[in-house]
Amino acid sequence: MAQQLAERVAVPAQEMDEALFQPIEKTSRRFYITVAILLSFTLLFVVAYLWQLRSGLGVTGLTVPVYWGIYITNFVFFIGISHAGTLISAILRLCHAEWRRPITRAAEVITVMVLFFGAGSVIVDMGRPDRALNVMLHPNFRSPLLWDVCSISVYLTASMVYLYLPLIPDLALLRDRGQKRKRFYRWLALGWTGTERQKHLLERVIAVMAILVIPIAVSVHTVVSWVFSMTVQPLWHSTIFGPYFVVGAIFSGIAALIIALAIIRSVYHLEAYLKKIHFNNLSLLLLVMALLWFYFTFAEHLTTYYGGGPDEMQILTSKLTGPYAPFFWAMGLCCFVVPVLILAIRYFRTITGTVVASSFIVVGMWLERYIIVVPSLSKPRLLPSQVFYHPSWVELFITLGFFSTFILLYVLFTKFFPIVSVWEIQEGREKSLEEVRERVATYLPDPAKAT
Amino acid sequence: MARWGMVIDLEKCTACQACVVACQVENNVPCMEPAEAQKGRSIFWMRLIPSAEGRFPEARFRFLPMPCQHCDNPPCVTVCPVDATNITPEGIVRQIFARCIGCRYCTTACPYTVRYFNWYAPEWPGGMAEALNPDVSVRPKGVVEKCTFCHHRLQKARATALAENRPLAPGEYMPACVESCPSKVMVFGDLDDPSSEVAQLSRSPRAFHLLEDLGTKPKVTYLAEGEWSGATTS
Numbered sequence: 001m002a003q004q005l006a007e008r009v010a011v012p013a014q015e016m017d018e019a020l021f022q023p024i025e026k027t028s029r030r031f032y033i034t035v036a037i038l039l040s041f042t043l044l045f046v047v048a049y050l051w052q053l054r055s056g057l058g059v060t061g062l063t064v065p066v067y068w069g070i071y072i073t074n075f076v077f078f079i080g081i082s083h084a085g086t087l088i089s090a091i092l093r094l095c096h097a098e099w100r101r102p103i104t105r106a107a108e109v110i111t112v113m114v115l116f117f118g119a120g121s122v123i124v125d126m127g128r129p130d131r132a133l134n135v136m137l138h139p140n141f142r143s144p145l146l147w148d149v150c151s152i153s154v155y156l157t158a159s160m161v162y163l164y165l166p167l168i169p170d171l172a173l174l175r176d177r178g179q180k181r182k183r184f185y186r187w188l189a190l191g192w193t194g195t196e197r198q199k200h201l202l203e204r205v206i207a208v209m210a211i212l213v214i215p216i217a218v219s220v221h222t223v224v225s226w227v228f229s230m231t232v233q234p235l236w237h238s239t240i241f242g243p244y245f246v247v248g249a250i251f252s253g254i255a256a257l258i259i260a261l262a263i264i265r266s267v268y269h270l271e272a273y274l275k276k277i278h279f280n281n282l283s284l285l286l287l288v289m290a291l292l293w294f295y296f297t298f299a300e301h302l303t304t305y306y307g308g309g310p311d312e313m314q315i316l317t318s319k320l321t322g323p324y325a326p327f328f329w330a331m332g333l334c335c336f337v338v339p340v341l342i343l344a345i346r347y348f349r350t351i352t353g354t355v356v357a358s359s360f361i362v363v364g365m366w367l368e369r370y371i372i373v374v375p376s377l378s379k380p381r382l383l384p385s386q387v388f389y390h391p392s393w394v395e396l397f398i399t400l401g402f403f404s405t406f407i408l409l410y411v412l413f414t415k416f417f418p419i420v421s422v423w424e425i426q427e428g429r430e431k432s433l434e435e436v437r438e439r440v441a442t443y444l445p446d447p448a449k450a451t
Numbered sequence: 452m453a454r455w456g457m458v459i460d461l462e463k464c465t466a467c468q469a470c471v472v473a474c475q476v477e478n479n480v481p482c483m484e485p486a487e488a489q490k491g492r493s494i495f496w497m498r499l500i501p502s503a504e505g506r507f508p509e510a511r512f513r514f515l516p517m518p519c520q521h522c523d524n525p526p527c528v529t530v531c532p533v534d535a536t537n538i539t540p541e542g543i544v545r546q547i548f549a550r551c552i553g554c555r556y557c558t559t560a561c562p563y564t565v566r567y568f569n570w571y572a573p574e575w576p577g578g579m580a581e582a583l584n585p586d587v588s589v590r591p592k593g594v595v596e597k598c599t600f601c602h603h604r605l606q607k608a609r610a611t612a613l614a615e616n617r618p619l620a621p622g623e624y625m626p627a628c629v630e631s632c633p634s635k636v637m638v639f640g641d642l643d644d645p646s647s648e649v650a651q652l653s654r655s656p657r658a659f660h661l662l663e664d665l666g667t668k669p670k671v672t673y674l675a676e677g678e679w680s681g682a683t684t685s
Contacts, residue, residue, distance in 0.1 A: 058570030128591075140531055143532040144530065232526060381562055383564040
C-alpha cells in the first residue's frame with residue numbers, strides 16, 4: 001500500500017486527477033445520443049401531461065374507489081430513492097468512512113435531482129395544479145400532506161446546500177483550469193482560494209450540515225408514510241409504517257446509487273476511482289437493508305394475518321392470493337430472494353452481481369410502493385367494488401418521462417460538475433493515511449506506564 | 452345552535468331511488484356517459500349501496516341509502532391540506548369547490564367512500580343545462596364534491612326567517628332526498644333539540660351507525676330492519 005502511494009505521489013498533483021475533469025471538458029457523440037433519447041421521453045411526458053391538463057384526470061385509469069394510483073406510487077418511490085444520497089453521504093462522512101470519498105457526490109446529486117420528481121408526482125396527481133399554492137395560502141397543519149410539503153421543502157433546501165458546500169473547492173479548481181465556462185465557475189466558487197481558514201470553515205459547515213441532514217431525511221420518509229398510516233384505512237393504519245418506509249427508502253436508495261456508480265464508472269472510465277471495494281462495501285450495506293426490509297415486511301403482514309380483522313383480511317388476501325398477488329410475490333422475489341442470494345455469496349458479489357441485485361431491488365421497491373397504495377383503496381368497507389386499476393397510457397408516459405428526465409438531469413450534472421469529488425480524493429491521498437494511522441493508534445491500549 | 456342530523460328507517464325503504472334522483476337534480480350532479488359510468492366514475496351525493504346476504508334459498512338483497520354521514524369527527528376534514536373541506540358549527544361537513552386542489556386525500560381517507568371527484572368537466576346532455584338549480588354552484592373539473600345536506604336550503608330558509616323576523620321553524624329546512632321520499636324513510640332535523648323527531652328516533656333501540664367502531668361519530672342514524680343490524684361491516 002505504502003509503495004503504491006509513493007508511486008502515485010510521483011505524478012504531479014495537477015495531472016493526477018485529470019480523468020475526473022474529462023467528462024466536463026470532452027464530450028463524445030454517445031453523450032448527445034443519450035441526451036436525445038432521454039429528451040424524447042421527456043417530450044412524451046410533456047405531451048401526456050398537456051393532454052391530462054386539458055381533459056382532466058379522467059384520462060388516467062383512476063376511478064372510484066381507487067383514487068390514487070401510480071402517480072402516488074412514484075411519489076413515494078422517488079422520495080425513497082432520494083434517501084440514497086444525502087443520508088448515506090452524511091452517515092459515511094460522520095463515521096469517517098474513508099471509502100466514501102469517490103461516492104458522496106454521486107449520491108448527493110441523486111437526492112437533489114430525484115426530489116423534484118417526487119414533489120412533481122404529487123403535482124401531476126392533482127386535479128387542480130393551478131391551485132397548488134393554496135397549501136401556502138390556506139394551510140391546514142393537521143393534514144399529513146401539509147407535513148409533507150414542509151418536510152420535503154426543508155429536505156430539498158438542506159440537500160441542495162449539502163451538495164453545494166463540498167462542490168465549492170472543485171468549482172475553484174475548474175475556475176483555475178480556465179477551460180470552459182470560466183465566469184460561471186468563478187461566480188459559483190465564491191472566491192475560494194483554499195486557505196487554511198477557508199478549509200477549516202468549510203469542514204465545520206459540512207459537518208454541521210451532515211448532522212442536520214440526518215434527522216431531516218428520516219423525518220421526510222416518516223411523514224410520507226404518515227400520509228397513509230394516519231388514515232383509518234385497512235393496512236394503511238399501521239404504527240410501524242414510519243420506520244418501515246425509512247428502511248425501504250434507504251434500501252432502494254442504495255440500490256439506485258450502486259446502479260448510478262456502475263454506469264458512471266464504465267461510461268467515464270473511472271475504474272481507478274470507483275473500485276471493487278466501493279461496490280463491495282455498498283453491497284454489504286445493501287444486504288443488511290434487504291434483511292431489515294424483510295423483517296419489517298414479515299412483521300407487518302404476520303401481525304395483520306394473525307389478528308385477522310375482516311377489513312384487513314379482505315385487503316391482505318387480495319395481496320397474497322387475489323388480483324394483486326403477482327405484484328406481491330414479484331416484490332418478494334425482487335426485494336429479498338434474488339438480492340440476498342446474490343449479495344450474501346461472495347462469488348456473486350462482483351460489480352455486475354451487485355448491479356443486477358440493485359436493479360431487482362429498484363423494481364421490487366417500486367412494486368412495494370404500488371402494493372401499499374393501490375390494494376387498500378380497491379376494497380372499501382361499504383361500497384361493493386370489483387374495480388381493478390389499470391394505469392392508462394397517460395400515466396405510463398408521465399412515469400417514463402419522469403424517470404428519463406431524472407436521468408437526463410443527472411447526466412447533465414456530470415457535464416458541468418465533477419461527479420467524483422476531486423478535492424476530497426486529493427485530501428484522502430494527502431492527509432487521511434496519516435489521520436487513520438493516528439486514529440487507530442488511539443484505539444490501541446496505551447503503553448504501560450513505567451512506574 | 453342546531454346540530455343537523457338524519458335518521459334513515461330501513462324498515463320503510465323500498466329502494467325506489469327517488470332520493471337519488473331528487474339529489475342529482477337538486478345539486479346539479481352531472482350524469483356520466485355510459486362508458487364512464489361503466490368505469491365506476493359516476494357521482495352520487497346520495498346512493499343506494501347493495502348488499503347480498505346469505506345463500507340461495509335464504510338469499511336476501513338489501514339496499515342502504517347512503518348520503519355523506521356528516522361525521523362529528525370527520526376523517527376527511529383533518530387530512531385536507533388546504534382546509535377545503537371543513538365542518539360548520541352546525542355540524543355540516545362542507546366542501547369549498549373554489550379552494551380544492553384535487554389531491555383526493557379526503558376521498559381516500561373517508562371510510563364510507565362518499566366523496567366524489569370530477570374526472571372531467573361536467574357535461575349536461577340536451578337541454579339539461581337550462582334546468583340547473585341556480586342555488587348550487589356547478590363544480591369545475593378536478594375538484595372533489597360531496598353531499599352537503601343541501602346546505603343551500605338551510606341558507607335560503609334562514610334568510611327567509613330573518614326577513615320575516617322570526618326564528619327558523621322545525622321542518623323548514625329539509626334536504627331534497629328527505630323531501631322526495633315517498634315512504635317517508637328519512638327524518639331530518641336538529642339532533643340537539645330533544646323534542647325533535649330526529650333526536651327521538653336516533654335514540655331508538657333499532658338505531659345504529661355505519662362503521663361506528665371507527666370513532667367517526669356519524670350524524671346519519673340508521674334504524675335496523677327486522678333483526679338485521681348493519682352496525683358492523685358486512
